[in-house]
Amino acid sequence: MSVLIVGSTALDSIKTPRRACAKLLGGSASHASVAASFFAPVKMVGIVGSDFPTRYIALYRRHGIDLAGLQRVEGRTFHWSGEYEVNMNNRRTLTTELGVFEQFRPALPPTHQTTPYVLLANIAPALQHHVLDQMRRRRFVVADTMDLWLRIARADLLRLLRRVDALVLNDSEARDLAGTDNLFTAAARIRRMGPRYVVIKKGEHGAVLSCPDSLFVCPAYPLARVTDPTGAGDSFAGGLVGYLASVKGPVERHLRRAMVYGSAVASFCCEGFGLSRTDRITRADIDARVAELERLARF
């Protein structure tokens, strides 16, 4: 089955202690869509400006991503620049130029309005609502978010939680949203705010899935070197939803494996700047890392 992914499409300029790269393909929808494309047909919805390089359109196409929902308008593409500290865990935003993103109102072509799996990748909760308002049928909706929306659009986000099946967020966001330091308590509290499933991302420490009757602790793939973690969380969410769309039967039966697949794709994302590494992998590469994750989690 296919996946609808709505989020940001951006150009990222990234500085790490080792290197700086300008105007890489970035944005939550870009990372999530490429990640999901290894598993299922993807319909991406986003907006880019007239400066958006054709090679990035070619990249989306190479991964079979349906671009009917990608708006191309006059003006500059959303541009984000940031810098990582030595340990690659702390990120500092240097500049955010919204450009055409400022006028983004995700409009779903009729063919998109019945997509069974939906990933509301990280964008303003109001836009995530706007997408759901246009859906005429759907099977499973996952929303991702970020600390910014917890600060400036908390009410919108809280309303969104009652409209989604699963929420994906990172550990500090979960602590903030639930008002507790304990992640397991936080996950349970967030489930009571709406979503049946809560997935807390912990970066190099893996992720946790909280279901109504169970918990799952998902390992991260062990990387000896992280080149650029930008987009790893988006890749994780994209891989997760893509995998879910690729299998049959009740979602809950597949969620654990979906997270492991998400982890595997995210690990590739970290190994190159922007999408450079993910762009060059195959489903077989991902399967090999999932097999490794199985071996290293077994006891």
Add this chain to the structure above:
Amino acid sequence: MSVLIVGSTALDSIKTPRRACAKLLGGSASHASVAASFFAPVKMVGIVGSDFPTRYIALYRRHGIDLAGLQRVEGRTFHWSGEYEVNMNNRRTLTTELGVFEQFRPALPPTHQTTPYVLLANIAPALQHHVLDQMRRRRFVVADTMDLWLRIARADLLRLLRRVDALVLNDSEARDLAGTDNLFTAAARIRRMGPRYVVIKKGEHGAVLSCPDSLFVCPAYPLARVTDPTGAGDSFAGGLVGYLASVKGPVERHLRRAMVYGSAVASFCCEGFGLSRTDRITRADIDARVAELERLARF
């Protein structure tokens, strides 16, 4: 088979955001010995002063711990006091009064010198060396350590690494010892310094085992509330070595499960001040948590 555990035996005064408790039974040998006692006969070596409460001797005895190597001398028992911050992750030492611990030279009774499994719990590396010097035969030696020894006794510690089969240390210590932020790289580097196996403890994020040919990612037991984490690392190491001593066959075959057992015991330790919770559990309670860990790690 039996386990020899050498380390500190102390009285701990602990303050958390919720409560303060004075003169609890503490010390690395106390925590590790009680943890190991659920799996195998334990011979503990340590030193206490004339102020050491008889109820703590009774506690050791209740867990069948052989006290032939526990020196009882005139003076005050080692007393540590510390305080935890709200998130229970940051600990601040308030006072350290060594007392009789200052004169501690672990002397092994002849019956102890051939104990197959040895845990050099956290004490000065020079004392850990002194224990190994007295051993006449042994099967498997695990050493634990702490940041203090990395700072003030690094050379002794580096020499010790060439004499032990496994080193247990926490993530920040591993980064410091190996000189890298990446934990998997750190583990591999530390193995090259001597120990065949390196176990890196990550608190609530579980632990990692680095073997010559494989990695294992061990989940932590999910606790909704941490009352007092003091001694959790010692309990983990004690449970690990105790479990190893309780099973037959090559150690490497059992190391993963040993870590899971260590995690389970450590989780109980965190649920009460000092040893108060661990003192009241049974092997069946531990087995139940191991079964839960199996369920939450499966995919």
